[in-house]
Amino acid sequence: MFVEEVTKWYKINKRDLPWRDTKNAYIIWLSEIILQQTRVEQGLPYFHKFLERYKSVTEFADASEDEILKLWQGLGYYSRARNMHATAKIIKNEHNGVFPCNYETLLKLKGVGEYTAAAISSFSANEKHAVVDGNVYRLLSRYFGIETAIDSTIGKKEFKKLAYELLEQAEPFLYNQAVMEFGAIQCKPSSPNCANCPLRLNCYAYQHEMVDKLPVKDKRTKVKERFFNYLVVKDGTKVLLNKRIAKDIWQNMYDFPLIETAERLTESELIQSSHFEKFKKNTKLYIKSVSDEKKHVLSHQIIYARFWEIRMENTLLDEFNGVFWVNEDEIDQYAVPKIVDNYLKKF
DNA sequence: AAGCCGGGGCA
DNA sequence: TGCCCAGGCTT
Incomplete structure (x- = not known):
């Protein structure tokens, strides 16, 4: 029910984003790193700049770190750019310039964690790995009424398990895109669009007036x-x-x-x-x-x-x-x- | 497990 | 102000 509704909603409401119409793992990698902790609208111009400047992972590898950082300037979390450069060099030198699509291989790359490996492998090769990002935490915690803190070790395990179970019945490429888009557009952090939500009748948070209390997060960064x-x-x-x-x-x-x-x-x-x-x-x-x-x-x-x-x-x-x-x-x-x-x- | 790592948008 | 964003690495 959940998977079907989310997928149905996605087909109607999805945004037209440039990294969705490719199976090129390099392009997907580029978009995924840029979008880490970054809104689509903020990352979009950087995606175009980088893809125009570096048409392939080999061109990326051959650039200087200074040039890459200059292109990245203003986007923040600059270790992403430094890690991408290191990864690009490894792919050029040890993978013959062919960007990997396999989850386990991707996980070994610098700057690629479980989320990004799941995203690249499912989007480029339809591998069955569930993406668990901020959107997914929010949507699952609200719909299923999960109050475990999403930034705790136990919480991460619990949400990952649920995400993989849901993916079991689904098409990885389509469903992974769909859950994240649903979280980003429909089940937003603040003032989500519950009035028009196709999931509201079965949504635990909506039925129990807990939408603004989920997901639970217990660490706050001290400044x-x-x-x-x-x-x-x-x-x-x-x-x-x-x-x-x-x-x-x-x-x-x-x-x-x-x-x-x-x-x-x-x-x-x-x-x-x-x-x-x-x-x-x-x-x-x-x-x-x-x-x-x-x-x-x-x-x-x-x-x-x-x-x-x-x-x-x-x-x-x-x-x-x-x-x-x-x-x-x-x-x-x-x-x-x-x-x-x-x-x-x-x- | 906790701390560190940017910048921007929103209520 | 405080919170969050298609997270990951280091200690």
Whole structure:
């Protein structure tokens, strides 16, 4: 009943999405990685950009990481781009450039977990593996009235088992697409369209007025505050850039030399701090301007950033590892995080 | 098992 | 504000 209704609804209501009319595992992989934790509308332009730039997994493998990150800029979760590059190289070198369709093989690839392996194998080869993503958790928990937390180990097992049982009676390609689309369009997180839902008579949550209580999630990410002071150092038309090599947010992307403090400092406190003393040692330095504090919210941290525009001669580069000069008109070739991009727009 | 990893849209 | 998005990796 459930499977039939969802599939029937899908055939009538599905969106026309470009990765649905192909069996090409490379194209499906591209779309699936882009869509991890990302709405279709947000990922769509990136999908087109990447597919146009890299027609095959071999072309993807031959690109530089800098170029891939630049193309990925603005989409977030940049480890996806780095992992894709590593995976593309493995497929070029160890799979003769042929993208695998097999679930077990896919699972071994970097950046491909159970969800993505199920998606690629079912969409490209109709393999019988159930997709269990945020849409599926929501739809199943509501329809079947499951109150187990979806972010617990036991919950993940329970939902996976149910998803595989449902798939047993279904056509993998069609049904996997259908459940996710149903969750995304009909059984939305907030204000789902229950009034017009073909499942409402048998939906546990709807019948028990629990739609807004399901699915249950018990971990909430705690947010850490960080205070960034970016030193935008100029010498003529040249600017200092910094490659972020540390194991931190925005790894392998670029920003400016950074003084990070655990607490919010006033401008004068920062100027008097040891960090700043170290930076201006043996140099002539003029602070041209200091920006307002910019607030940048990530899922797990809040960054308060100030941009210090500084003119400087005789910079001590070794005080900041990974720092190098670039011409102003070359900055746009480097992948930068959103907060830096916003600043550069007014540069 | 818990923490980490972006950015945007919505109520 | 808080929550969620076609999740996965590291500790």
